[in-house]
Amino acid sequence: MNKYFPLLRSKGLLMGFVSGRCVVIGEEVGLTSLTPPYLAPTTTGDVILKGVNYASSASGILNDTERFFGHQIHLDTQISNFVKTRQDIISRIGSQAAKEQFKHAIFFVSIGSNDIIFSQWQNSSSWNTLLDTIISRYKSQLVRLYNLDARKFIVTNSAAVGCIPFVRDLHSSVDSCVAVMNQKAQLFNSRLDSLLAELTKNLEASTFICANVYAMLDEILNNYMTSYDFEVADSACCHIAGAGLHGGLIPCGILSQVCPDRSKYVFWDPFHLTETSYEIIAKHMMDGSALQTVFLRFLFLVDAGNNNYIVSLSKANYIPNGIDFGRPTGRYYCGQELGFEDFTPPFLAPTTMGSVVLRGVNYASGGGGILNYTGKIFGGRINLDAQIDNFANTRQDIIASIGAPATPSLLKMSLFEVVIGSNDFISNYLTPVVSAVNQKVVPPDVFVDTVVARFRLQLTRLYNLGARKIFVANVGPIGCIPYQRDTNPAAGDNCVSFSDQIAQLYNTELRSLITELGANLEGSNFVYADVYRIVNDILQNYRSYGFENANASRCYAAGHFGGLIPCGPPSKVCFDRSKYLFWDPYHPSDAANVIIFLKFVIKTLL
Structure with missing residues (x-):
């Protein structure tokens, strides 16, 4: 092979x-x-x-x-x-x-x-x-x-x-x-x-x-007709007649016969898969399912729509969100998330039940944070403690579905993606006006210590619920998002240095925490993803990535950088959305997300 x-x-x-x-x-x-x-x-x-x-x-x-x-x-x-x-x-x-x-x-x-x-x-x-x-x-x-x-x-x-x-x-x-x-x-x-x-x-x-x-090949072989539209899963498409019942005894060569429709065969020759099979595996590797099963997503940036089901100011289920997708979905983007058609369903969706939960659930909530107070300005939001409570409920459903003995094995092979923490600064410690007193009373390092201490308990709780492969992203350069730029006009055209310094302070402590948990929690595999470095590189070299604007929102209503009002029906949308690094006051554009995905997953995970 x-x-x-x-x-x-x-x-x-x-x-x-x-x-x-x-x-x-x-x-x-x-x-x-x-x-x-x-x-x-x-x-x-x-x-x-x-x-x-x-x-x-x-x-x-x-x-x-x-x-x-x-x-x-x-x-x-x-x-x-x-x-x-x-x-x-x-x-x-x-x-x-x-x-x-x-x-x-x-x-x-x-x-x-x-x-x-x-x-x-x-x-x-x-x-x-x-x-x-x-x-x-x-x-x-x-x-x-x-x-x-x-x-x-x-x-x-x-x-x-x-x-x-x-x-x-x-x-x-x-x-x-x-x-x-x-x-x-x-x-x-x-x-x-x-x-x-x-x-x-x-x-x-x-x-x-x-x-x-x-697991991927086993999945294809067990469901080759019903799920993948193959017709033959045991024989080589390229074979020599008489060289084995399955065409497996002589390698593919100039004397071989080739099946008329290669897309209907799982195997190309005695050893290798067809291109169609490899493409299926490639897609699964890119959506995470071949890198152990992507099971849980604690992702603020990819709230799959949980906030659609709660009373909250932090929602994206209205235009122009989803403008390139054809409809708003509850995600803070203009199109499909990185080109994948199958999204991990939100926990609160009424259809997220039964066998659906065995393929993965998204617990993320726009505006949510590590601390329960975070995001209070939005009203309803699901912070990390409640997200883990929701996972505990899903875990019980899985036990009821496949049995207690099989559940630990499923969770052991799952990937828990935890991308959270930015809101604890943006929508808590750094919130304009309302946080002014808190910033004077609580020094930045003390606040960071509080966030990290809470995060330690939450990640340990996930481990105790069966999580073993846990992917944790740090906080990006939050001082560069349009919202921070517009609420800190003294920074001019520059990023807000105070905000970025706090993010870096947090990231240093987070890296130490991830190392500590990986060493102390038996059988765990914690991966630290340096989002700050990735996004900062894009910001510093945005033109080399094909962007023309790296400081303003392309869906905007108010503010010099379009950062004062969330993207919504009154907002204007720039014509060429692929040239903007930011979609709205808080979130990267689809074009930026593709780049972040390449670096974030391929460089850090893959």
């Missing part, structure tokens, strides 16, 4: 080798260029500063894996090739700049399935013994990459290898997947989960994320 590693890249992720072309996750978010192969003669000069692909078909973690196809470049050699690229980059931009680039690059590691598929030809007394060897070797390889300045890793687990045409035909399986091979894959994946948790905990400033390819 073709493996792609390590993908040193600041934009996008290479997914696979398929009929016609490679599938790139970056393509799902608008990226067009493919990461070049290391051995290509054109992979020189400035090209290497954008990413290099070191993968080799049929390679493995172990150097002895699969020798039938002749010479492969196994993982040890792939890393050695990266060492050479690293030296080339250092010679071009300097040691310090290179280290900074590696710190923000994505190292995409997709390998291990071949070590399982061809394990029966390895000299080992048992699978468990061989697995120990594989995991031990993999650990030293990943640590070697870390020592070469890699910090952000996406590591895919093994797919359901017992279901590929090659394994089916090798084991003469007629109708079903080969259970013993899938069991080997599951054992490998379990050990891999433990390894990645160990590395994240022990390697300072590292982030290891497991992409659950096994």
